[in-house]
Amino acid sequence: MSTEPFKNVVLLPQTNQLLGLYTIIRDQDTRRPDFIFYADRIIRLLVEEGLNHLPVTPRTVETSTNQKFDGVSFMGKICGVSIVRAGESMEQGLRECCRSVRIGKILIQRDEETALPKLFFEKLPEDISERFVFLLDPMLATGGSAAMATEVLINRGVKQERIFFLNLICSKEGVDLYHSKFPDVKIVTGAVDSGLDENRYLTPGLGDFGDRYYCI
């Protein structure tokens, strides 16, 4: 159980640019091409931030002037796991930074009878337990499906501290609920919203991310 509030939450610096980007994607009048472009830009920032938390190992290279340069190189294998369907919108941003990254999928939907999230499908890399995992889901509202997806990962042998949960907007309740189960997962986010409305949507939020990215 996380004792400190917002421990293991990495919030992107709230620059003019970032706030401006959020204005665009939150506005209901923003049309889909713009929504996609500006959401992708935020996703890219989230991915870059997430990657910065991965360990590196010393590496010495030879420069064009034939001198040695003591640098570092990426260490350890990574993979992305997207929660179908909205999470898949974040895959491209990950691929733009890590070209041939493996991407697993998890489909979770609300069970009509119990109204609880239910796992319908999972397809993950065989060696996922040896990898750093970027869990992709744009909105962390109640945290129900994200928690279930994380459960799947942990059952496959992934350590909590090797999981990075990337989302564009989260709520404090969602973060608290999620961290009460998985305190060592790092949440990388760009905005913390005030709460949830009666339909369990983040508010002010931006509506249904999947609908806005794929259909509307």
Place this chain on the structure above:
Amino acid sequence: MDSSSSLFVSPEHQATQLRRVVGGENLRPRYTPPWTTPYIIGVGGTSGSGKTSVAAKITASINTPWTVLISLDNFYKPLTPDQRQLALENNFDFDQPSAVDLDLAYECMKNLKEGKKTSIPVYSFTNHNRIPGKAISIYGSSVVVIEGIYALYDQRLLDLMDLKIYVDVDLDVCLARRLSRDIVSRGRDLDGCIQQWEKFVKPNADKYVKGTMKNADAIIPSIGNIAVATQTLINHIKSKLQEKSRQHLDELTKLGHVEELKLLSEMTNVHQLEATSQVVAIKTMLLDKYTSRDDFVFYFDRIATILVSRALDDIQVHSNKRIITPTGAELDSLMVDFDKVTSINIVRSGDCFMNSLKKNVPSMAMGKVLIQSDSHTGEPQLHCEFLPPKIEDYEQVLLVEAQIISGAAVIMAIQVLLDHGVQLGKIKVLVYLATEVGIRRITNAFNDAVQIYAGEIIPSESLGAEHCSWARKRFIDSRYFGCD
């Protein structure tokens, strides 16, 4: 955000800063681009004396793109309908001093002498009028040759000139040359030409033009072979230009050294990318000579995208906008306008950022500046500039370069932007790899008012210790584009 206070320097503030420098109270070195001290050569002589070919020969032998040849013919005054009728009847006196708009010529030359962008009218000899909407735009010239019968006539013009040449030739020879020129090139008839010569050209030559010979520093006797005299003058001009180049280089060198040295980290206008693990890992990939080109391009694009985004972080806030989200929530949210950002790439290394700029702002207007260093002296030279229209209206102008070594090209490019009306506070220099001395020069040249976003700045100590000599070599653009 931390820089916002110094970022938006008001024009008044800038003006006082500049005045301070001009007034000499501020002893800091200041940058003077070569085109604000152009070397101006006047070539005068009677009509048909061969002054045009002397001027052309001088221009050709200097053979640089920043040498411009201007003919006073461009400054003929537009004729009224009555005058035009006289001209058609060969009864208008084109050879008196008042036929030429010497006031305008002086304005233009004065602007050029001050390094400003200047428009020269284009005159049609067929219509005897300036061609409307057509003008020759001149900018960035460090050598100006101006020729015309009255080039050495007006004292104001004479005062602007560094070298005054008069081409002297017998009037009979002039007539012969004039006839062949006017009939062949300007479509006049023989009788008209002779009439004009007798009535206007010859009397004016005697009355006004010949007298300007006394204003000349050198007189070329245009009888027989003028090659020796012309060559002697050209040699003199070249030695003067070399001296000017040396001064320019000295000045650039001096900008790197200032008495009260601030640490790089204390310079509020310099923003260096935080050396996170990814940033260092990408740098390692880029420095490794065994990295494939494919990887090199990929990783450069990645770091460049981070850098462009970083430079956009403190983009100007427009206003708060009341928006409604699809959940029905209303909120006042901060608005920015990415279309108010333009980028100017310094060809070729700045072009390595094209991909990443478009990744951040797909419709960004992009300008280009070509500045190259002279292969012998290393002096930076402005070859051409293509800037977005109304560049002064943009809120931010990103000046982009992959590597800064001496800083000279960037200083020159900033001056080009200032000359086109961009305020200093709107300029952000974006560079991946820079040397400390280059950054200091740029900062000093513009009174700390230009913001610099660098991927990495190599401190002078490291450069001196010889283990960072890769930072002194241009390798990024040659690897990115795959040709040296």
